[in-house]
Amino acid sequence: MDAKAPITQDVLTIPRKAADGPLNLVGLTRVGLLEALIEAGTPQKQAKMRAGQIWQWLYHWGVRDFDKMTNLSKDYRALLARTFVIAVPEVVTRQVSEDGTRKYLVRIAGGHEVEVVYIPETDRGTLCISSQVGCTLTCSFCHTGTQKLVRNLTAAEIVGQVMVARDDLDEWPQPGDRNNAAPRLLSNIVLMGMGEPLYNFENVRDAMKIAMDPEGIALSRRRITLSTSGVVPEMARTAEEIGCQLAISFHATTDEVRDKLVPINKRWPVVELLEALRSYPKVSNSERITFEYVMLDGVNDSDADAHRLVKLIEGIPAKINLIPFNEWPGAPYQRSSNNRIRAFADIVHRAGYSSPVRKPRGEDIMAACGQLKSATERQRKSRAQIAAETGL
Ligand code: SAH
Ligand code: SF4
Numbered sequence: 001m002d003a004k005a006p007i008t009q010d011v012l013t014i015p016r017k018a019a020d021g022p023l024n025l026v027g028l029t030r031v032g033l034l035e036a037l038i039e040a041g042t043p044q045k046q047a048k049m050r051a052g053q054i055w056q057w058l059y060h061w062g063v064r065d066f067d068k069m070t071n072l073s074k075d076y077r078a079l080l081a082r083t084f085v086i087a088v089p090e091v092v093t094r095q096v097s098e099d100g101t102r103k104y105l106v107r108i109a110g111g112h113e114v115e116v117v118y119i120p121e122t123d124r125g126t127l128c129i130s131s132q133v134g135c136t137l138t139c140s141f142c143h144t145g146t147q148k149l150v151r152n153l154t155a156a157e158i159v160g161q162v163m164v165a166r167d168d169l170d171e172w173p174q175p176g177d178r179n180n181a182a183p184r185l186l187s188n189i190v191l192m193g194m195g196e197p198l199y200n201f202e203n204v205r206d207a208m209k210i211a212m213d214p215e216g217i218a219l220s221r222r223r224i225t226l227s228t229s230g231v232v233p234e235m236a237r238t239a240e241e242i243g244c245q246l247a248i249s250f251h252a253t254t255d256e257v258r259d260k261l262v263p264i265n266k267r268w269p270v271v272e273l274l275e276a277l278r279s280y281p282k283v284s285n286s287e288r289i290t291f292e293y294v295m296l297d298g299v300n301d302s303d304a305d306a307h308r309l310v311k312l313i314e315g316i317p318a319k320i321n322l323i324p325f326n327e328w329p330g331a332p333y334q335r336s337s338n339n340r341i342r343a344f345a346d347i348v349h350r351a352g353y354s355s356p357v358r359k360p361r362g363e364d365i366m367a368a369c370g371q372l373k374s375a376t377e378r379q380r381k382s383r384a385q386i387a388a389e390t391g392l
């Protein structure tokens with residue numbers, strides 16, 4: 001047990017089973033679905049088969065209507081419709097950037113809204129999903145961190161983001177489709193939208209298990225990346241219980257600077273973070289950890305920073321993803337120049353690490369990394385409040 005008090009506060013987690021109203025089948029684990037069907041009166045002997053059939057309707061075919069589940073009897077479909085719902089977030093607005101990036105604003109229970117971004121590339125299509133409304137952490141360069149209201153998303157709301165994106169991309173298979181060999185439009189998921197996924201671990205885990213299940217959306221664990229600001233005690237569980245790829249929002253090479261940029265560093269400083277990464281379960285299999293590093297002009301982008309960075313991560317199989325800072329109204333930083341980013345990348349590269357520079361996407365619709373913040377929650381923390389929290 002970590003003796004330190006948790007840094008997260010006042011996060012409202014919706015009970016997994018609503019006290020009233022019908023239960024949503026979306027977001028239940030396979031076991032949860034089985035149990036729910038038995039509780040609803042499905043004979044024990046049939047329950048496993050029924051759960052398998054319903055699972056496929058939900059996650060392979062993308063069906064939202066019990067009446068379309070044609071391999072179930074009419075009576076059984078009626079029972080399901082009386083007892084359960086199939087609910088995914090509602091898409092409120094959909095914006096398409098000049099570069100093809102799509103941003104969806106989706107509404108969830110309680111009227112809250114979160115943003116989901118689809119980024120098409122030549123060899124893949126990545127969906128950037130959110131794990132919380134807002135974020136309890138207050139990274140000083142992140143727009144989401146200025147949003148006051150925070151609530152954890154349910155597993156249904158997390159996997160539901162993938163489902164509504166597949167709806168929009170028209171990517172559910174049609175009955176009669178053979179094993180479709182065409183490349184997937186939605187081929188990758190990154191948990192890099194709003195929120196800190198490791199502060200909502202169980203829901204993120206259950207949602208990603210659904211997305212990976214071979215009898216459904218069936219994305220490989222290698223195509224899912226969870227990004228964390230460095231919640232050290234929860235990191236190993238990412239490998240053990242989800243098995244997806246891990247990215248760390250590193251962003252600075254000294255505690256002094258990281259305390260200001262990523263305040264959770266005060267709780268788990270650089271040395272502790274690196275220690276946890278050295279013993280990270282997947283590291284022994286040489287699965288690379290991505291280090292995200294936002295390039296902030298004059299703050300963390302010097303040659304000395306680059307040299308320190310490669311020294312710090314020595315021995316960790318890593319890739320360093322340099323992210324040009326994306327501005328948002330009132331942001332206290334500026335993006336490093338292209339020359340500076342290139343010089344930084346060169347040093348990292350010469351030390352033997354892959355150092356791709358992330359291309360900002362969807363900036364014209366405020367869809368780039370760190371620009372997300374739901375329109376209904378525009379009230380900002382004051383500059384003074386941010387300054388007090390970060391020591392800037
Ligand atoms: N809370 C998680 C995941 C969401 S943020 C985390 O912090 O890792 C996803 C990535 O975008 C993180 O690396 C984050 O540091 C980065 N980011 C946040 N604001 C940004 C901005 N304005 N410009 C560029 N990257 C930003
Ligand atoms: Fe939260 Fe990540 Fe933004 Fe930090 S960078 S405030 S952890 S969403």
